[in-house]
Amino acid sequence: MRIEVRRTGGFAGIERHAVVNTSGRPDAPEWRALAERVLAAGRGTPPLGVPDGFSYEITVDGRTVYCADPGLTEEQRELIRRVLKEGA
Amino acid sequence: MRLMTTNGGQEPVFCTVVPPHVLDKLAQAEDSALSGAARRTLERDALERTRRRLTTVIGAPAITAPVGAEPGTPHRTIYDARHGTTLPGHQVRGEGEDPGKDATVNRAYAGLGATFELLLKAYGHDSIDGNGLPLDATVHYDRDYNNAFWNGEQMVFGDGDGEIFLDFTIPIDVIGHELSHGLTQYSANLTYFGQPGALNESMSDVFGALIKQYTLGQTAAEADWLIGAGLLAPRVTGVALRSMKAPGTAYDDDVLGKDPQPATMDGYVRTGRDNGGVHINSGIPNHAFYLVATALGGYAWERAGQIWYDVLTGGELKQQALFVDFATLTVKATKDRYGQGDELTAVLKAWEQVGVRTL
Numbered sequence: 001m002r003i004e005v006r007r008t009g010g011f012a013g014i015e016r017h018a019v020v021n022t023s024g025r026p027d028a029p030e031w032r033a034l035a036e037r038v039l040a041a042g043r044g045t046p047p048l049g050v051p052d053g054f055s056y057e058i059t060v061d062g063r064t065v066y067c068a069d070p071g072l073t074e075e076q077r078e079l080i081r082r083v084l085k086e087g088a
Numbered sequence: 089m090r091l092m093t094t095n096g097g098q099e100p101v102f103c104t105v106v107p108p109h110v111l112d113k114l115a116q117a118e119d120s121a122l123s124g125a126a127r128r129t130l131e132r133d134a135l136e137r138t139r140r141r142l143t144t145v146i147g148a149p150a151i152t153a154p155v156g157a158e159p160g161t162p163h164r165t166i167y168d169a170r171h172g173t174t175l176p177g178h179q180v181r182g183e184g185e186d187p188g189k190d191a192t193v194n195r196a197y198a199g200l201g202a203t204f205e206l207l208l209k210a211y212g213h214d215s216i217d218g219n220g221l222p223l224d225a226t227v228h229y230d231r232d233y234n235n236a237f238w239n240g241e242q243m244v245f246g247d248g249d250g251e252i253f254l255d256f257t258i259p260i261d262v263i264g265h266e267l268s269h270g271l272t273q274y275s276a277n278l279t280y281f282g283q284p285g286a287l288n289e290s291m292s293d294v295f296g297a298l299i300k301q302y303t304l305g306q307t308a309a310e311a312d313w314l315i316g317a318g319l320l321a322p323r324v325t326g327v328a329l330r331s332m333k334a335p336g337t338a339y340d341d342d343v344l345g346k347d348p349q350p351a352t353m354d355g356y357v358r359t360g361r362d363n364g365g366v367h368i369n370s371g372i373p374n375h376a377f378y379l380v381a382t383a384l385g386g387y388a389w390e391r392a393g394q395i396w397y398d399v400l401t402g403g404e405l406k407q408q409a410l411f412v413d414f415a416t417l418t419v420k421a422t423k424d425r426y427g428q429g430d431e432l433t434a435v436l437k438a439w440e441q442v443g444v445r446t447l
Contacts, residue, residue, distance in 0.1 A: 009366075012367070013329075014345070048281075052238060052265075055361075055363070070237070086249055
């Protein structure tokens with residue numbers, strides 16, 4: 001499973017992008033379960049964010065969902081945090 | 089994945105994990121128990137979304153100054169999220185309370201006070217809504233959180249990860265920037281996308297910079313015109329996040345990349361990301377303000393700031409305003425307030441230099 005997170009916006013307006021490929025990883029099932037929950041709760045179109053809030057584009061095996069601060073679900077927050085290795 | 093659970097055999101209760109497209113489908117189902125619940129879930133989600141959008145679009149719900157509070161005095165409350173993400177968090181300092189041991193809390197409190205003071209002393213504007221609105225901020229939001237934002241009702245500050253960003257309360261212009269999003273929301277309410285979004289961002293940088301200059305007592309010539317100086321961690325190659333004096337030169341770093349801001353319309357960036365490049369193209373109106381302020385000299389919040397304030401709060405600036413609309417209104421505001429003098433020359437010249445027409 002290929003999980004890609006792209007973050008745009010934020011006060012700095014600096015884009016961040018990271019990819020995790022879970023195949024062969026011992027914790028792959030955990031990643032898969034989390035990613036599936038994120039896809040399920042995600043939106044197909046970018047939500048209107050708040051001023052300086054981060055916007056996220058999460059792509060899992062070719063399917064993309066969108067979310068934005070401060071309206072993240074716990075699953076989205078956890079996945080973003082794991083992939084970007086930053087607070088979300 | 090659990091799609092739904094039953095509620096004592098009454099009707100299905102949908103969990104938040106149900107995908108919207110599944111709910112759409114279910115809402116059209118012939119079984120009214122299914123469709124009704126799905127429809128209610130969709131309606132509730134839509135309501136929440138609409139509420140969030142309305143908060144940024146038409147302003148926060150009416151919050152009024154505390155009863156008995158004196159007009160012309162700030163009503164600040166600082167909250168601590170304790171590294172969680174629940175807003176507003178735990179109250180740690182209210183108006184008039186003594187400073188505590190947490191420097192972040194104290195900086196946020198002082199920054200709100202400085203913003204309040206500039207708006208009141210320079211422009212006679214009582215708080216960000218002109219009507220004594222209480223000012224709330226939450227600090228220590230999340231962990232390693234590299235951002236600060238305005239959620240439509242309050243400011244939120246992360247501590248930074250220490251690797252790239254430090255504490256977002258360090259630069260007073262960042263605090264002023266976030267609060268100025270409130271000023272914009274309660275006045276012209278510029279749409280946060282594309283050119284009106286870049287103008288919205290620019291208003292926050294302009295007033296954020298003015299708050300810093302006012303606090304330091306600096307003239308336009310003495311000011312650094314940087315946004316976010318002191319925010320980048322020592323290992324980052326850069327002086328700040330944006331430069332109003334020289335957009336595009338604030339940082340050039342292996343990890344962060346290069347400051348992408350243009351100073352003139354020649355460099356205008358068309359993109360769907362970052363709400364249509366709101367933090368990128370803001371460099372153009374930012375630079376125009378810098379040019380006006382330095383041409384006029386003295387304190388930038390006086391004449392240059394007054395012109396920008398007049399346009400932002402004057403009632404003629406539309407939510408969907410483009411650069412040309414804003415520039416044209418600054419010309420009108422300048423004539424209205426200062427006639428045909430140096431101010432007008434400075435304003436016309438500045439927009440010409442950044443490549444924005446005035447009508």
